[in-house]
Amino acid sequence: MQFIDLKSQYQALKPSINARIQAVLDHGQFIMGPEVAELEAKLAAYTGAKHCITVASGTEALLIALMAEGIGPGHEVITTPFTFAATAETIVLAGAKPVFVDIKPGDCNIDPALIEAAITPATRAIMPVGLYGQVADMDEINAIAARHGLSVIEDAAQSFGATYKGRKSCNVSRIGATSFFPSKPLGCYGDGGALFTNDDVLAQAMREIRTHGQSQRYLHTRVGVGGRMDTLQCAIVLGKLERFEWEIEERKRIGARYAELIRASGAPVELLQVAPDRDCVWAQYTVKVANRPAVVEALKQQGIPTAVHYPRPLHKQPAYAVPDCPAEAFPHSNWAADVVMSLPMSADLDAATQERVVQALRSATTQV
Template identity: 50%
Template structure:
């Protein structure tokens, strides 16, 4: 049985005709940069999330970078974030001369542990970037409340959670600024790099709009030092097609994830694996369906021998990356991150995973 880790091909085939029409429209218009499809996408994203301002941009990484630039992050400033995520979250802090400060993760959700957040705040703390990992939002109310005490901005790294809900509100519209990614493998993905920034703050929106076009306030008038952070029109056109079907895909991802969780329950009860836990006041879009096992390498080899692909997100915590060795962080300060990074792995997940494929994966895991 052939099982793709993420079935982008089937998704493409379902919407192939509309996607081709959208691409052709851009090619025929030759409006390759800042074409009307970009503004159309921003409008759709605003309607979906409820955010007042949405700015389409070149990637999820650039979304985070632009957010920090808008907050005037300077060398010596500190930004608190999770050590268990993709490197871009810490990378953008360092690119601007800031210092990433890590908080260990919650052992159940793998998101930033809010009980340990306040102890990391100093006079140099400029922002907090909670990561909504694997598709489930972090504890945003608690984070916002703590940040409010110290007048600190909160940037939700929602690269994996676009479409998720937190207490009835959409991810990306839960804090000062929200940032997401439309990398092809994301729940809502384009066919290259792409991202978006969300805010309800008029001044921040205006500044970020300028920063993503080289800091221009008007043509050839540069108010800030900015970047080339625009989303190209072709990617916007593709997303304009895919977002129409996205709500249905979110429901299907949830159904498939719950089916995984129920089917794998015997392995959980026998303590052979740990499956995802979603808090009752929120939903997940399951950017990955990630489980934990004690003998990960042997487990992966077993699944691969049965033609079941796997991936590990993320095997090396931020503070163990060579690029951040200058921080001289003791891994013993992060026991939960250390354990989860040794045990975590992801199994096939997409809205197009068939029941036969899923049954085979479940039966294979239970048979080990």
């Protein structure tokens, strides 16, 4: 059983993806070829954002966003400790300090009720994360940012394709940043990412930063990075876009069926909460279980792959540890790190396999 079934996806899209790759091999423009602009136009139209700037990875997207906002030494950025390291990593690489705010236990996204207390004169931005595929409470976060003159950079590495109050993820704040890592809802076959904004000045800055700060060839108007997304990877995403809407609907349907099956099974498993004013694209289908190591092992013995996103929050990571952090700090993040577990999930997950997973989950959680 595949944890993420990219092979079935490729078989369904093989003619389109192969043709797209072959077109790049034929024209030979491997950097900034025509597929780059084509993908940017299509992704901008999809999200409703005015500008899309493709970049080398989701990590690069966050770093370029911070650089475009002029965030650096002496500045602070508020974010969640319950996320992948890249969220805090880019803040540190920009020279700023990540300031952690705990999550809500229901959906594992940053708790906006705790953000204002973390703002200091050094705060320059808030970086919420759409964990597991559900957009955070962006209206509340944007309102806090507006009151304090802060930027909001949405880390939408897992939530691209999701909808929040009728708006698409990556078009719900000043800047949206996403990833096309292969396992994401919309993934390439390597690294890739994109930035979104409705601000013309920011868009120009981000375009320049991704090409070593060039406003034109060999004229470097700002400090930049080598942050372009390869033409081949853009071509692959273009091929995958052909059935992306279908995949999103399937992910939502499969996620709803997981919840229905788990509830019907009576398994002692806590489900993630999805707010009624938004949806979730289930980048990972994550549940919460007691005695996780034993459950993971029991599922493994039955041929069911699992993953943990994430086993150690960032404030407990050596690279991002909070000095003199009291044991009771970030209690919801600490708890989530001990109980979350992700089940197999992809748009091609069939009903029989899903039923097998839930039966195994029930057996594992009731016997440990």
